[in-house]
Structures are given as C-alpha cells and as structure tokens.
Amino acid sequence: MYDTTSEKDVDQKTIKFSARKVQVFYGDTHAIKDVDVDIEDKTVTAFIGPSGCGKSTFLRCLNRMNDTIDICRIEGDIRLDGEDIYDRRVDPVQLRAKVGMVFQKPNPFPKSIYDNVAYGPRIHGLARSKADLDQIVERALRRGALWDEVKDRLHAPGTGLSGGQQQRLCIARAVATEPEVLLMDEPCSALDPIATAQVEELIAELRRDYSVVIVTHSMQQAARVSQKTAFFHLGNLVEFGETGNIFTNPEDKRTESYITGRIG
Amino acid sequence: MPLFWLILAVLGLASVGYVLGRRRALQSAGGDSRKLHSLPSYYGFNAALKSAVPALLLLVVWLLAQPLIVNNTVSELIPDSAVPESSSRGLIMAEVRRAAEGLENAVAAGLMTEEFAGNAGADVEEISQRLKDAGQIVTSEITQPVMRAAQHYRAMNTTGGRMMSVAVLLLALVGCLWGLREVAPAFRARNVVENGIRALLIAAASIAILTTIGILLSLVFNTIEFFRLYPAWDFFTGLNWAPSFSGRGGSSDLGVIPLLWGTFYISIVALAVAVPIGLFSAIYLSEYASKPVRAVAKPMLEVLAGIPTIVYGLFALLTVGPLLMKVFGSDGLGWMQAGTAVMTAGLVMGIMLIPFVSSLSDDIINAVPQTLRDGSYGLGATRSETIRQVVLPAALPGIVGAILLAASRAIGETMIVVLGAGAAARLSLNPFEAMTTVTAKIVSQLTGDADFASPEALVAFALGMTLFVITLGLNILALYIVRKYREQYE
Ligand SMILES: Nc1ncnc2c1ncn2[C@@H]1O[C@H](COP(=O)(O)OP(=O)(O)OP(=O)(O)O)[C@@H](O)[C@H]1O
Numbered sequence: 001m002y003d004t005t006s007e008k009d010v011d012q013k014t015i016k017f018s019a020r021k022v023q024v025f026y027g028d029t030h031a032i033k034d035v036d037v038d039i040e041d042k043t044v045t046a047f048i049g050p051s052g053c054g055k056s057t058f059l060r061c062l063n064r065m066n067d068t069i070d071i072c073r074i075e076g077d078i079r080l081d082g083e084d085i086y087d088r089r090v091d092p093v094q095l096r097a098k099v100g101m102v103f104q105k106p107n108p109f110p111k112s113i114y115d116n117v118a119y120g121p122r123i124h125g126l127a128r129s130k131a132d133l134d135q136i137v138e139r140a141l142r143r144g145a146l147w148d149e150v151k152d153r154l155h156a157p158g159t160g161l162s163g164g165q166q167q168r169l170c171i172a173r174a175v176a177t178e179p180e181v182l183l184m185d186e187p188c189s190a191l192d193p194i195a196t197a198q199v200e201e202l203i204a205e206l207r208r209d210y211s212v213v214i215v216t217h218s219m220q221q222a223a224r225v226s227q228k229t230a231f232f233h234l235g236n237l238v239e240f241g242e243t244g245n246i247f248t249n250p251e252d253k254r255t256e257s258y259i260t261g262r263i264g
Numbered sequence: 265m266p267l268f269w270l271i272l273a274v275l276g277l278a279s280v281g282y283v284l285g286r287r288r289a290l291q292s293a294g295g296d297s298r299k300l301h302s303l304p305s306y307y308g309f310n311a312a313l314k315s316a317v318p319a320l321l322l323l324v325v326w327l328l329a330q331p332l333i334v335n336n337t338v339s340e341l342i343p344d345s346a347v348p349e350s351s352s353r354g355l356i357m358a359e360v361r362r363a364a365e366g367l368e369n370a371v372a373a374g375l376m377t378e379e380f381a382g383n384a385g386a387d388v389e390e391i392s393q394r395l396k397d398a399g400q401i402v403t404s405e406i407t408q409p410v411m412r413a414a415q416h417y418r419a420m421n422t423t424g425g426r427m428m429s430v431a432v433l434l435l436a437l438v439g440c441l442w443g444l445r446e447v448a449p450a451f452r453a454r455n456v457v458e459n460g461i462r463a464l465l466i467a468a469a470s471i472a473i474l475t476t477i478g479i480l481l482s483l484v485f486n487t488i489e490f491f492r493l494y495p496a497w498d499f500f501t502g503l504n505w506a507p508s509f510s511g512r513g514g515s516s517d518l519g520v521i522p523l524l525w526g527t528f529y530i531s532i533v534a535l536a537v538a539v540p541i542g543l544f545s546a547i548y549l550s551e552y553a554s555k556p557v558r559a560v561a562k563p564m565l566e567v568l569a570g571i572p573t574i575v576y577g578l579f580a581l582l583t584v585g586p587l588l589m590k591v592f593g594s595d596g597l598g599w600m601q602a603g604t605a606v607m608t609a610g611l612v613m614g615i616m617l618i619p620f621v622s623s624l625s626d627d628i629i630n631a632v633p634q635t636l637r638d639g640s641y642g643l644g645a646t647r648s649e650t651i652r653q654v655v656l657p658a659a660l661p662g663i664v665g666a667i668l669l670a671a672s673r674a675i676g677e678t679m680i681v682v683l684g685a686g687a688a689a690r691l692s693l694n695p696f697e698a699m700t701t702v703t704a705k706i707v708s709q710l711t712g713d714a715d716f717a718s719p720e721a722l723v724a725f726a727l728g729m730t731l732f733v734i735t736l737g738l739n740i741l742a743l744y745i746v747r748k749y750r751e752q753y754e
C-alpha cells in the first residue's frame with residue numbers, strides 16, 4: 001500500500017496541526033511529556049505505542065475533548081491551521097465540528113440508527129431538506145461500511161447493533177459532519193477482517209480531502225494505511241517520521257523493540 | 265424469666281456456639297484450616313445460626329399464640345350466668361385482665377404473698393379489699409367468677425411464660441449442639457451459612473410484604489362494611505360531599521368525586537411547580553455546576569426534604585396564603601376570597617416536592633454514561649444541545665418514574681392541605697377557591713367522637729382504599745417505566 005508517489009506528495013503538503021512542547025497532567029499524573037508533532041493535511045498519521053502510553057490522551061488534546069475531564073490540565077501550544085486552539089477566543093464547540101472524533105469504545109446514542117448519523121448534520125444545519133438529510137445519512141453509512149447491513153432497519157435503535165456494527169455506526173456518525181480532520185481512536189479494535197478492510201478503504205478515501213489521525217495497536221494496519229507514524233512510549237513521543245522509515249529503519253532502540261514485539 | 269434476659273441468653277448461647285464451632289472445626293482439621301471445606305468461622309456461624317434462629321422463631325410464635333390461648337381458656341371458665349344482661353363477654357374479659365394485672369402489681373409491690381394471690385379458696389371480698397388497699401383496683405366490685413378467672417389467668421400466664429423460657433432455651437441448646445455435631449472437615453458449612461443468610465433475608469422481605477397485606481386487609485374489611493351501609497355507586501359517582509354531623513342521621517351525601525377532584529387539582533398545581541424547578545435544578549447540578557458548588561447546593565436542596573410537612577403547612581397558612589391574597593384577593597384582582605386555596609396548598613406542596621424530583625433526577629442523569637456525552641461533544645454539539653438531545657432522552661424514562669413517585673407523594677399529602685387549602689369539598693375550576701382532598705377528609709371523618717359503626721366514619725376506609733389503589737397504580741406505572749428504561753441500557 002505504501003508507495004513512493006505518496007511519499008513525494010507528503011513533502012508538499014501543508015501542515016494542519018502543529019503541536020509544540022505539549023504537556024498533559026491528570027491531577028498529579030504527568031501523562032504527556034514535551035510532545036512536538038506536525039500533522040499534515042491529506043495525510044494519514046498513525047499513533048502507535050504500548051497501552052497506557054498516552055495515545056488517546058494526546059488525540060483528545062487535538063479537539064479539546066480533554067476539557068470535559070475536570071482534573072486534566074494541558075500546557076504547551078497546539079495550532080490548527082496556524083491558530084492556537086487553546087486560545088480563549090476559540091470556541092471548542094466549533095473546533096470539534098471541524099475536528100471529528102471516533103472514540104475507542106463505541107458509544108452510539110440511544111436513538112435510531114438514522115438519528116445517530118443525522119445528529120451532527122442536524123446540529124450544524126448541513127441539510128436543506130429531508131431528502132438532503134436522507135442522502136447525507138446514506139452516504140455516511142456507506143462510507144462507514146454499514147449501509148448494506150442496516151438499510152432495511154434505519155429506524156431500529158443504534159444500541160441494538162453488534163459491537164463491530166456500533167463502531168462502524170460511530171465512524172459513519174463522525175464522517176457525516178464532514179470534518180476537516182478525523183481523529184480515530186482504535187476504530188478497528190472490534191471489527192472483523194472484512195469490515196477492517198472496508199474501514200481502511202474509507203481512511204484511504206478520506207485522505208484525498210482530509211487529514212486523518214489513527215491510533216492503532218496493529219503494526220500491519222499502521223503500515224498499510226498511514227504515511228506518517230508517531231511512536232509514543234510512557235508519555236514521550238519517541239520517534240516520528242515517514243511510516244516506511246519507522247518500520248524498516250527505526251532510529252530509536254525502543255521503537256525497534258516495540259515494532260518487533262519486544263515491549264508493549 | 266423476663267423477655268430481655270431470655271433473648272440475651274439465646275444470643276449468648278449462639279456466641280458460645282460460634283466460638284466452640286470454630287475451635288472444633290480447627291481441631292478436627294488438626295489446626296490446618298486448608299483441610300477444611302470452609303473457613304473455620306463458617307462452622308462457628310453454622311452453630312450460632314442453628315442455636316439462635318429456631319429458638320427466636322419459637323419465641324415469637326409463642327408470644328403471639330399464648331395470649332390467644334389463655335384468653336380463650338379463661339373465657340370458657342366464666343359461666344354464662346356471670347355475664348350480666350347489660351354487659352358482654354368481651355367487657356368481662358377486660359375486667360378479668362385488669363384484675364389479673366392488679367394482682368400481679370400487688371405481688372410485685374410486696375403487698376400480697378404469691379400464695380395468697382393465687383389461692384383459689386381465698387375469700388373474694390378479702391382479696392378485693394387488699395387490692396383496693398394496694399391501690400390496684402378502681403372498679404367497685406369484683407364478682408366471684410371474675411376473681412377466679414383472674415387468678416386462673418395469672419396462673420396460666422405464669423406457667424406459660426416459664427414453659428416458654430424452658431422451651432426456647434432448650435431449643436437453642438439443641439440447635440447449638442446439632443451445629444457443633446455437624447463439624448467435620450468435609451461438612452459444607454459455607455453453603456449452609458449461605459442458605460441460612462438467604463432465609464434470613466427472605467424473612468425480612470416477607471415481613472414488609474405481610475405488613476402491606478395486613479394493612480390492605482384491614483382496609484378491605486372496613487370498606488366492605490361501609491359499602492353495606494352506603495351504596496358504592498353513590499360513593500363513586502356522587503358529586504356532593506356533605507356528611508351529616510349527627511352521626512346516624514342517614515342523610516349524608518358521601519360522594520368521592522369532589523374530594524378526588526381536589527386531590528387531583530392540588531397535585532397538578534404542585535407538580536407544575538415541582539417538575540420544572542426540580543428538573544432544571546437537577547440539570548444544573550449534574551451538568552453545569554462545578555464540584556464545590558455541587559457539594560454545597562445538593563445537600564442544601566435536600567434539606568427541603570427533611571422539613572416536616574406541618575411546617576410547610578404553617579408556611580402556607582401564614583406566608584403564602586396572605587401573599588397570594590395581596591395579589592389575587594379583594595384588594596388586588598379580586599379572584600380570591602380567603603388565603604386558603606388550591607393555589608396556596610399547590611404552591612407549597614410543589615416546593616416540598618422539589619427535592620424529590622431534583623434528587624432522583626440528578627441521580628438518573630448522572631447514571632447516563634459519560635461516553636454518550638463525549639460522543640455528542642465530539643460531534644461539535646454544545647452543552648445544552650447535548651443535554652436536550654442525548655442526556656435527557658436517555659434519562660427520560662427514569663425521570664418520568666421520579667415524577668410519578670413525586671405525584672404519589674403529592675396525592676398522599678395531608679398537613680399542607682389541611683392548613684393551606686381549607687376544608688370545603690368543592691367541584692370548581694377556580695384555583696383560588698378553597699378545596700379539600702381525600703386525605704384531609706379521612707382525618708376529619710375520624711377525629712373527634714368517631715362511631716365506627718356509622719357510614720360517616722367508615723367512609724374513611726373507603727377513601728383510604730381509593731387512595732391506596734390510585735397510588736399503587738401510579739407506583740406500578742413508575743416501576744414499569746423504570747424497568748423499561750433499564751432494558752434500553754443493557
Ligand atoms: N480520565 C483520566 N483520569 C486520570 N488519568 C487518566 C485518565 N485518562 C487517562 N489517564 C492516564 O493517562 C495515561 C495515558 O492514558 P491513555 O488513555 O492516553 O493511554 P493509551 O495510550 O490510549 O492506552 P490504550 O492503548 O490502552 O488505549 C494512563 O496512565 C492513564 O492512567
């Protein structure tokens with residue numbers, strides 16, 4: 001999947017997110033230490049690392065989801081398109097509409113499948129008519145690789161779906177609002193290989209227009225879908241670079257042991 | 265043996281059983297508790313349970329049965345000829361009990377020897393005289409049969425009490441020994457104790473259920489009695505509530521509709537106050553308030569729930585009523601005749617119900633998983649959009665349950681109505697008029713010299729029954745809704 005043409009593209013791409021000296025504290029726990037990272041537009045960036053190293057935490061900084069956690073404190077500088085997202089003038093609600101998120105655990109609303117997907121478009125007034133909304137929902141469900149399974153029961157409750165279906169519903173829900181950046185926290189952890197392939201296809205498609213950040217525990221998946229890879233370890237960003245380089249020629253000892261399966 | 269000491273002795277035996285059972289278990293395993301099926305303390309508990317539970321059960325049964333048996337036997341001793349025309353067997357028995365008590369007290373005070381009090385051949389006059397001297401008897405004359413019956417009554421009670429002590433202690437001892445005999449490494453004491461605990465819990469639960477059934481039965485019999493005297497059709501469809509005060513006048517109108525209407529109207533006003541305020545404060549507390557604010561505000565709100573309703577009644581009578589009079593009374597809009605009105609009682613009752621609604625709703629809203637909120641925020645929803653579209657719909661069935669519980673509280677409330685809404689049963693739409701409710705009328709029908717054979721007093725039971733059925737229906741509805749809500753989450 002990884003080829004040299006996309007490597008060339010990468011060099012010309014504009015930077016979407018740029019993070020400098022980011023620190024995150026949960027109370028006294030120092031969860032993210034001094035992380036510098038640049039996330040490019042029209043690129044898939046993969047975050048890998050052992051469990052508890054802070055991948056989700058860092059991801060949640062990018063759309064200010066950590067604001068909902070009382071004890072969480074963030075220092076440093078994170079810019080989206082050159083604008084400090086933690087500036088007081090920035091409305092986190094607006095930011096989250098631009099930076100969508102798929103959570104680690106599927107969390108469908110206790111509403112119908114249709115209403116789950118239509119939730120974002122309705123809030124942001126993306127549909128001009130009912131037919132328009134229907135179209136948005138169908139498109140989102142197709143991109144989430146769920147349409148065929150649910151097209152006959154759009155008004156059944158979303159919580160009645162299987163775990164993997166729920167996860168795809170959450171992906172569909174996130175893409176329905178057409179975010180500029182999509183943050184995906186282990187989106188394939190509950191999916192079978194077929195659905196995983198479909199989601200990976202979706203990611204490849206999204207990359208044409210958007211920037212995608214994906215957290216994954218699967219090295220193969222990171223290698224398949226991403227152009228850039230960041231390796232986190234104990235809250236530090238150990239290594240960040242071209243996916244090909246990280247996997248074939250890691251600079252850091254810790255990265256090498258992790259991807260060859262010796263830590264994590 | 266006095267009851268207190270008897271219970272203490274049984275519990276003492278149980279603790280001895282525990283200690284011995286534990287020790288025996290350890291010994292039987294040669295000091296190595298790993299060889300035992302269960303932990304040593306379970307063997308101890310087994311012995312303790314076996315000694316205490318059956319003995320205490322026997323005690324309870326005995327205490328309930330003995331008075332019945334003694335009463336019956338003694339009652340049979342009194343010949344029909346000893347019951348005067350103007351009296352009844354029940355009254356005579358009451359006299360017997362009083363005399364027996366007098367004897368008991370006299371003996372306890374040392375004014376009579378035990379032999380003298382129990383002596384069947386003793387002269388009745390002499391005993392009565394001695395009792396009078398001891399200050400124990402007020403009634404003038406005790407007849408021969410009554411005195412004999414009283415002596416018999418005392419004797420039976422004393423022997424019964426003695427037999428009970430012996431039987432209970434014996435049973436406790438046997439149970440204890442049985443429990444100790446069972447101790448062996450292979451004995452599954454843990455499972456036995458588990459079953460014992462379960463039986464204990466079932467017993468506790470059935471007491472609550474039996475009490476409910478008992479209350480219901482006492483209502484049912486009196487209600488049936490009432491409907492014998494007063495046609496049910498008139499009761500349920502009558503539009504007029506006007507009990508005659510003379511008691512057996514026979515000209516009372518006892519229609520329940522005006523009372524039900526008053527109850528309904530006042531509850532609606534109360535809920536119209538309590539539901540929005542309670543719900544909004546619950547939303548504020550659970551979704552917006554910072555931790556310190558919440559820590560202060562929540563208990564403050566719950567203090568409202570601890571205020572006795574009579575205090576709310578005073579508040580209605582002295583503060584809210586006059587306040588409403590100023591605005592809606594003859595000086596203001598002229599809609600209100602007096603301070604006591606549906607509005608007064610409804611407003612105050614609404615204030616009383618706020619903590620009910622808010623506290624329950626707060627718990628229910630907090631039970632909505634944070635991940636759902638995250639999902640909504642993650643799609644760029646604001647806080648109030650999240651609350652309206654995700655949190656409240658998810659919590660709605662639970663909130664409805666909370667509201668129904670508050671409604672059954674409102675329907676059963678009495679003091680606020682008595683002081684705030686007046687006592688006039690009226691069918692009217694004007695919320696500034698005095699009205700009354702079912703509960704307030706139950707009180708007024710039973711206070712004073714109630715003659716429990718007249719429909720005017722018995723109607724209270726029919727009213728109580730009606731209320732019971734209505735609140736039961738509401739609670740079942742609430743339960744049903746809450747259950748449905750649970751299914752949705754799982
Ligand atoms: N809400 C929270 N409160 C307190 N500590 C937290 C919270 N969330 C995460 N942490 C801590 O922050 C650290 C990083 O957690 P994070 O969830 O980011 O790990 P992760 O890399 O996503 O792990 P995984 O692969 O298991 O999802 C952990 O040590 C965790 O205990």
Ligand SMILES: [Mg+2]
Pocket residue numbers: 055056057104185
């Ligand atoms: Mg994570």
